[in-house]
Amino acid sequence: MVIDALSNVISRPETELRFASEYELIVAVILSAQCTDARVNLVTPELFKAWPTFEALAATTSGEVVKIIASISYPNNKAKHLVGMASMVMSRYDGKLPEDQVSLMKLPGVGRKTAQVVSSVAFGDPDALPVDTHVFRVANRIGLVEGAGTPLKVERGLKRVIPRGDWGRVHHLLILHGRYTCTARSPDCSNCAVTHACKYYEAVQRLPKPIQGLDPAKGAYYCATRRHYFDRPISRSDRTGTMQIACPKCHSMNVYLSRSGLTAKIVRDYRID
Ligand code: SF4
Incomplete structure (x- = not known):
């Protein structure tokens, strides 16, 4: 389903390197x-x-x-x-x-x-499914693989869920999707063909809504559990192993950025250099 959706919007899944031999x-x-x-x-x-x-x-x-x-x-x-x-x-x-x-x-x-x-x-080696930084990030974000922390684990995970004959094509689809849509810093989810099937997008949608009217003069952060402002947060690991900003008094991760009112929570993401 994900691969079909990407194929519909990426007409030429091939390398962008120029070569003649x-x-x-x-x-x-x-x-x-x-x-x-x-x-x-x-x-x-x-x-x-x-x-x-x-x-x-x-x-x-x-x-x-x-x-x-x-x-x-x-x-x-x-x-x-x-x-x-x-x-x-x-x-x-x-x-x-x-x-x-x-x-x-x-x-x-x-x-x-x-x-x-x-x-x-x-x-045309049918056994090849190279994993670069884009394939690594996109495969984890979408949820084609789960918690695969190394390129080799991503490769093995993808090979389990994608038919062998598609490995070469999938490699290029994920690279191009990562290069132009699901970029490392700011994935363009509103223009993505696989939003409906993406675990990362689903997790972002579940983040708490912003709080209006916070006063940054009282502190850079606001703990919505103890309802107080503070400047020096601590960090805590959540269920997914992701480090989150937390309240120094009650250790709650229900923390907001006073200036924007946005939650300080982040969704687990995957990067390799
Ligand atoms: S919905 Fe967003 S995070 Fe998910 S694959 Fe598309 S661009 Fe990437």
Whole structure:
């Protein structure tokens, strides 16, 4: 149901990285770790022009590569990984990118997620379901997985509830949904196609309504249980393990922000870098 709803609004569930070969794909995916696809797409044309093959990239130095990828996150490490990756493809795989995830993960700069993206996008590997920061957050928020605290747990959880033939498509649907609608800082729930099925949205709707007429001059917070203002809250863990602001006197989490009248309670959310 959720996947069908996302498919209805995301017409092209595919990577936004620009590439024209397996070589260009793995270079772009390595560069995209903790960096936006848009930023990667800005630098790769010059990089691919300078070193259009594994052989060419293996023959240069990381210092030369850094000059072109300086605007990407972690340029020094990524430059070393790119040259190392190309060198290993040349020396161990005769200049041809290996197709299986295990071999891909032996290449410098290639972890589980990168290997799965490459094996899925380049070789159509049906077992790949890469989990990046967007897939991790969106799968947890919607409730496709529950309380999955690591990318591996999210991957396993998704594989249990999604038919194997859909794993590649679902990976892209969740990424694009997370990138453009269910963003980390401010999910656009009012324009979301899966509001009806989203556990996070449901929890947000259950939050207490704002209190009108609070006086911030009396204190930054207002405890609605003891009905008093205070400035220095304590924090307490709620049923879901989420740290909440609490009253220093009665320890109640029924606390409001005096300035806005909004509840201080937050809904458990999931982020990875
Ligand atoms: S309803 Fe909101 S939190 Fe849920 S998936 Fe949509 S945008 Fe994300």
